[in-house]
Amino acid sequence: MQTLIQIANTIFNPIIKLGGPPVMLILLTILATVMGVKFSKALEGGLKLAIALTGMGAMIDILIGTFNPALQAFVKFTGINLPIIDVGWPPLATITWGSPYTLYFLLIIIIINVLMLILNKTTTLDVDIFNVWHLAFIGLLVMYYSHNNLLLATVLVIIVGILKIINSDLMKPTFNDLLDMPETNPTTTTHLNFMLNPIIMVFDKLIDVIFPFIDKFDFDAATLNNKIGFWGSKFAIGAYLGVFVGLFGHQSIKAIFTLAFTGAVILELFSVIGTWFISAVEPLSQGITNLVSRRFISKRLYIGIDWPFLAARPEMWAAANILAPIMLGMALILPGNRILPLGGIIAIGLTPALLVVTRGKIIRMTIIGTVVLPLFLWVGTLTAPFVTHMAKVVGAFPTNVSSSSLIGGTTIEGPIEKLIAIVWGEFGGNMNITSGLEALVAIVIYILVFIWYAYQMKKRNEEYKKNNETV
Amino acid sequence: MIRILAACGAGVNSSHQIQVAIENEMKKRGYDVKVDAVVMKDITPEMLSKYDIFTPISKPKLGFEIKIPVVEAGPILYRIPAMAEPVYDQIENIIKKSNK
Numbered sequence: 001m002q003t004l005i006q007i008a009n010t011i012f013n014p015i016i017k018l019g020g021p022p023v024m025l026i027l028l029t030i031l032a033t034v035m036g037v038k039f040s041k042a043l044e045g046g047l048k049l050a051i052a053l054t055g056m057g058a059m060i061d062i063l064i065g066t067f068n069p070a071l072q073a074f075v076k077f078t079g080i081n082l083p084i085i086d087v088g089w090p091p092l093a094t095i096t097w098g099s100p101y102t103l104y105f106l107l108i109i110i111i112i113n114v115l116m117l118i119l120n121k122t123t124t125l126d127v128d129i130f131n132v133w134h135l136a137f138i139g140l141l142v143m144y145y146s147h148n149n150l151l152l153a154t155v156l157v158i159i160v161g162i163l164k165i166i167n168s169d170l171m172k173p174t175f176n177d178l179l180d181m182p183e184t185n186p187t188t189t190t191h192l193n194f195m196l197n198p199i200i201m202v203f204d205k206l207i208d209v210i211f212p213f214i215d216k217f218d219f220d221a222a223t224l225n226n227k228i229g230f231w232g233s234k235f236a237i238g239a240y241l242g243v244f245v246g247l248f249g250h251q252s253i254k255a256i257f258t259l260a261f262t263g264a265v266i267l268e269l270f271s272v273i274g275t276w277f278i279s280a281v282e283p284l285s286q287g288i289t290n291l292v293s294r295r296f297i298s299k300r301l302y303i304g305i306d307w308p309f310l311a312a313r314p315e316m317w318a319a320a321n322i323l324a325p326i327m328l329g330m331a332l333i334l335p336g337n338r339i340l341p342l343g344g345i346i347a348i349g350l351t352p353a354l355l356v357v358t359r360g361k362i363i364r365m366t367i368i369g370t371v372v373l374p375l376f377l378w379v380g381t382l383t384a385p386f387v388t389h390m391a392k393v394v395g396a397f398p399t400n401v402s403s404s405s406l407i408g409g410t411t412i413e414g415p416i417e418k419l420i421a422i423v424w425g426e427f428g429g430n431m432n433i434t435s436g437l438e439a440l441v442a443i444v445i446y447i448l449v450f451i452w453y454a455y456q457m458k459k460r461n462e463e464y465k466k467n468n469e470t471v
Numbered sequence: 472m473i474r475i476l477a478a479c480g481a482g483v484n485s486s487h488q489i490q491v492a493i494e495n496e497m498k499k500r501g502y503d504v505k506v507d508a509v510v511m512k513d514i515t516p517e518m519l520s521k522y523d524i525f526t527p528i529s530k531p532k533l534g535f536e537i538k539i540p541v542v543e544a545g546p547i548l549y550r551i552p553a554m555a556e557p558v559y560d561q562i563e564n565i566i567k568k569s570n571k
Contacts (some may be wrong), residue, residue: 289550305545
């Protein structure tokens with residue numbers, strides 16, 4: 001392990017110093033070629049990643065340039081200090097993929113998955129290569145706080161990585177239930193957002209005890225979504241948040257229009273550039289899947305993909321629609337919050353996990369969602385300096401704005417893991433008994449809650465099995 | 472030309488992969504298709520009426536009746552060709568029947 005890390009450090013440190021898109025062009029192309037992808041396809045992927053990084057940088061530049069003056073005025077007139085701009089997940093993903101360490105964490109996670117399959121510790125083959133950025137984000141966060149302690153970062157990534165794969169096995173029967181999948185359907189997901197399940201389950205069990213009757217008030221989620229219509233779409237949200245900031249920042253009518261249209265265009269274009277970046281990683285994903293799946297093709301496997309197959313359930317969207325205004329209101333009054341919801345205001349980092357734990361009980365989803373939202377806002381606030389730093393390192397941040405400008409994300413997946421990463425990073429940066437104990441206690445509690453959750457899920461899965469036999 | 476609508480959770484990752492895969496495979500099989508990718512929650516009856524085939528990532532519950540043929544395209548995302556094949560075959564069958 002130590003030598004692996006030393007090799008990684010000696011290779012990556014000088015490369016990282018070059019910084020930015022060209023490095024990732026070279027690295028991604030090489031790695032995809034090594035994985036057996038045709039060179040022209042590999043190069044296409046590398047180029048697209050470099051272009052996506054550059055494009056995200058340009059968008060962030062426009063966003064900050066337009067919103068910063070209005071946000072400062074907003075602070076002045078309202079007294080509400082929310083200087084961090086929420087860019088949502090596509091820029092965060094792109095920025096994280098802009099770091100060579102993400103490729104290193106990817107290799108670690110593939111090795112872990114293959115080992116778990118060989119040792120029969122899981123049934124899941126994870127082909128969702130691109131979402132490794134969530135783990136890489138955690139690893140990089142540890143490194144940021146610990147002055148580059150790669151060993152600590154690697155250990156935490158491995159722990160969360162293993163639990164994530166176990167969780168995808170645990171959730172599989174629930175997916176079959178929620179989406180009417182036949183037993184033969186292999187779809188599951190290792191997505192980090194479901195690592196919030198244990199906490200959500202704690203609250204779900206509390207509701208069982210305190211107000212079991214609230215489920216009677218559940219309503220039809222699809223009807224609500226159809227009523228909301230285009231008001232919940234990206235461009236609409238961007239536009240009315242622009243108006244919101246503009247009005248309370250006492251901007252001119254003309255400036256308010258500019259803010260509204262800029263907010264709308266940025267949120268739309270973040271997604272468009274997000275698709276470039278997805279197709280950038282595509283050749284590598286296919287190459288890795290070809291290599292790994294060949295080995296296990298004779299096994300009965302679950303296949304871990306990105307979470308959006310759950311998007312077919314309307315409850316997920318209804319909860320996101322209801323939570324959006326709640327989050328905005330909360331952001332204005334929550335002590336310690338410094339982030340203004342924008343790109344992440346539709347909480348897709350949260351509602352899929354609510355859906356899985358409550359199995360679509362919309363009132364519970366809303367209540368538990370509201371209870372855990374502060375966690376997301378605080379983590380968004382805490383991680384903003386790191387995100388901004390990363391954006392600068394990979395060349396996706398304007399250099400000509402004041403150093404006080406920060407970007408972050410309000411509904412970043414895996415808020416608990418981010419908090420642990422900060423605690424671990426602080427331990428790495430200042431090793432003493434107190435910081436060591438904190439790091440230890442944090443991870444032990446995290447694992448214990450997960451074990452309790454796994455036990456609950458196994459009970460749930462036994463019930464599914466019994467019901468299937470009686471049908 | 473056959474117009475196909477793909478849909479997933481963010482309209483960025485999964486539906487985009489479905490879009491590219493269907494376009495490539497149908498071109499290989501000699502059909503002229505145009506695939507768009509959207510977020511599941513943004514779909515309206517009006518939007519769907521402009522397409523010939525709907526290829527959501529999993530079984531959709533939209534709260535209204537879907538009047539065009541539906542093919543669940545999730546298996547494309549497994550990246551294992553043998554598993555994606557039935558999805559393409561289903562789409563091809565629908566195209567053949569529609570005589571467009």
